[in-house]
Amino acid sequence: MKKLIELENLTKEFNGQVVLKGIHLDIHENEFMTLLGPSGCGKTTTLRIIGGFEEASAGEVLFDGIDISKLPPHKREINTVFQKYALFPHMNVHDNIAFGLKIKKMDKSIIDQKVLKILTLVGLENYGNRHISQLSGGQQQRVAIARALVNEPKVLLLDEPLGALDLKLRKAMQVELKNIQKEVGITFIYVTHDQEEALTMSDTIVVMNDGAIQQIGTPTDIYNEPENRFVAKFIGESNIVEGLFVKDFLVEFDGQQFVCVDKGFDEGQEVDIVLRPEDLDIVEVGQGKIEGVISSILFKGVHYEIMVETSERTYTVHTTDINEIGKKVNLDFWPEDIHVMEKMGTY
Amino acid sequence: MRKERKSVRILWIGVCLFFLYFPLIIMAVFSFNDAKSLTHFSGFSFKWYGSLFENTQLLDAVLVSVSIAIIATIVSTILGTITAIALSKSKKIVRTSILQVNNLPIMNPEIVTAIALMLFFSFANIEKGYMTMLLAHIAFCTPYVITNVLPKVKQLDPHLADAAMDLGATPFQTLMKVIIPQIKPGILAGALFAFTMSFDDFIISYFVSGNGVENISIVVYNMTKRLNPSIYALSTIVLVVILFALLIGTFVPYILVKRKGVKMNEEVN
Numbered sequence A: 001m002k003k004l005i006e007l008e009n010l011t012k013e014f015n016g017q018v019v020l021k022g023i024h025l026d027i028h029e030n031e032f033m034t035l036l037g038p039s040g041c042g043k044t045t046t047l048r049i050i051g052g053f054e055e056a057s058a059g060e061v062l063f064d065g066i067d068i069s070k071l072p073p074h075k076r077e078i079n080t081v082f083q084k085y086a087l088f089p090h091m092n093v094h095d096n097i098a099f100g101l102k103i104k105k106m107d108k109s110i111i112d113q114k115v116l117k118i119l120t121l122v123g124l125e126n127y128g129n130r131h132i133s134q135l136s137g138g139q140q141q142r143v144a145i146a147r148a149l150v151n152e153p154k155v156l157l158l159d160e161p162l163g164a165l166d167l168k169l170r171k172a173m174q175v176e177l178k179n180i181q182k183e184v185g186i187t188f189i190y191v192t193h194d195q196e197e198a199l200t201m202s203d204t205i206v207v208m209n210d211g212a213i214q215q216i217g218t219p220t221d222i223y224n225e226p227e228n229r230f231v232a233k234f235i236g237e238s239n240i241v242e243g244l245f246v247k248d249f250l251v252e253f254d255g256q257q258f259v260c261v262d263k264g265f266d267e268g269q270e271v272d273i274v275l276r277p278e279d280l281d282i283v284e285v286g287q288g289k290i291e292g293v294i295s296s297i298l299f300k301g302v303h304y305e306i307m308v309e310t311s312e313r314t315y316t317v318h319t320t321d322i323n324e325i326g327k328k329v330n331l332d333f334w335p336e337d338i339h340v341m342e343k344m345g346t347y
Numbered sequence B: 001m002r003k004e005r006k007s008v009r010i011l012w013i014g015v016c017l018f019f020l021y022f023p024l025i026i027m028a029v030f031s032f033n034d035a036k037s038l039t040h041f042s043g044f045s046f047k048w049y050g051s052l053f054e055n056t057q058l059l060d061a062v063l064v065s066v067s068i069a070i071i072a073t074i075v076s077t078i079l080g081t082i083t084a085i086a087l088s089k090s091k092k093i094v095r096t097s098i099l100q101v102n103n104l105p106i107m108n109p110e111i112v113t114a115i116a117l118m119l120f121f122s123f124a125n126i127e128k129g130y131m132t133m134l135l136a137h138i139a140f141c142t143p144y145v146i147t148n149v150l151p152k153v154k155q156l157d158p159h160l161a162d163a164a165m166d167l168g169a170t171p172f173q174t175l176m177k178v179i180i181p182q183i184k185p186g187i188l189a190g191a192l193f194a195f196t197m198s199f200d201d202f203i204i205s206y207f208v209s210g211n212g213v214e215n216i217s218i219v220v221y222n223m224t225k226r227l228n229p230s231i232y233a234l235s236t237i238v239l240v241v242i243l244f245a246l247l248i249g250t251f252v253p254y255i256l257v258k259r260k261g262v263k264m265n266e267e268v269n
């Protein structure tokens, strides 16, 4: 696919505080890209630089290969759904959504048609005459999405657009947004700190921390092959264990050696090893690989979260099987459940 | 005990209002006096009002006062609004220092501003007359507009301007369609302030005008030298105009809000 936006070595400082530390990122046509990271890691700042609301301290933003760093926001073919909605309080819902179309001097009949269509899409078809102050947070958020989408931009920037919605509505809107993105063929740059949302919606996930990119990859890559401890921890709960890379296809941790599927690290190199809770099985003593005792059981709806204490550490296990506290058990896993990663300090 | 305190309070307010308004009422009453006497009310008549309209000097003054008030209001409102928006975007140190400078003419005794402006116009070799009076009025009205508009601009969500530009609006369109509607109450209050300040100004006008250009206050001042109840009539008219401006300023926003509220309720039902 064609590159649409390229971020080259973006750096941003606010009063001497470095907030972005040299971001390199290629965003392709029709891609659904998600920026994922903890609060304050620079997601909004990155979006604001792409949208033109903030100037980078250094680096370039290329759009279709052309440097747009100095282009004001109203000249960029980009629309934004703002984290704090930024709806116009003196206009009703209809006029808010029609704002961009009116600026483009479209026919009133066409505008009305488009507004109605998009309102139906976000489930607010009877709310056109409502004042913004008469909407709930979730409804305001959907108006903000509609106001940006109705312009059919090439690129849509969405800053946590579903943050104020309840779980059910959020799931429905996730599907809806994904469908719109595929149908209309818009490039989405989507910001969230909800890893599940990122995993289900994105073509590409960019994991950020502290102003730097930690990993770029497909949801499966990010989940299965986290490049470092931060990514592994941030994407779902994980058991992260320090170990040694003995040689290709063999690692050592917790005083034992295990067969794995990873290769290419140095022999004897210190590594971090990820064991996903849902990949671990609890089996009878003698039938597994590591010995331990069940120390706690929490019901989580679909599965149980069970803590198994071994001589070295406590492992988290997700299972649907029923167990009892205090029972002596073994932990079992397959070679492909062992994910070896580069050791990168502790987070 | 409690009741007593309440009656004391009402009495106190009554005394204050009496001292404030009694002279005005006397003046208004005597403006309808039949005779020239200032102590004895001998009969009701519009005589002095009639004589006002024969006095061409006075009619000219009304024209000067009204036109200067209107032009000064418009110019200072635009100037002050733009300045307030710019100030809200500038660095804190710039903002606070400019605000201090802005407050100076408000706090300053008017006579100082008046003499300063007079000296300035002489120094700049500008001939005193209508133009100097207008410029002076714009100069002393603008700070009041800034003081009224700036708090509204500060309350403004900075993301609104971003959102408007994001949707393709040029900075000017953003100003007209998003920023101004949001700060309208502040602008109206500022404009009203400017109008009343300009319309009833005497000291500054007196010092900076010349060549026979006089506004109402100056004419009234000159008339007091020859006793003439016409000035009561004139002052009463000025009083009524200012009163109306204040009433509009107090009640129009209230009515607007109320009407909007009703409309919103209708929509909900």
Ligand SMILES: Nc1ncnc2c1ncn2[C@@H]1O[C@H](COP(=O)(O)OP(=O)(O)OP(=O)(O)O)[C@@H](O)[C@H]1O
Residues within 6 Å of the ligand: A014, A015, A019, A037, A038, A039, A040, A041, A042, A043, A044, A045, A046, A083, A193
């Ligand atoms: N205008 C600003 N002035 C000074 N510092 C700022 C400004 N905007 C952001 N920052 C700082 O930059 C850092 C990154 O902020 P940013 O808003 O990009 O975070 P984020 O990843 O979007 O977080 P969240 O998930 O909480 O929205 C923060 O430490 C923040 O305090």
Ligand SMILES: [Mg+2]
Residues within 6 Å of the ligand: A043, A044, A045, A083, A159
């Ligand atoms: Mg943010």
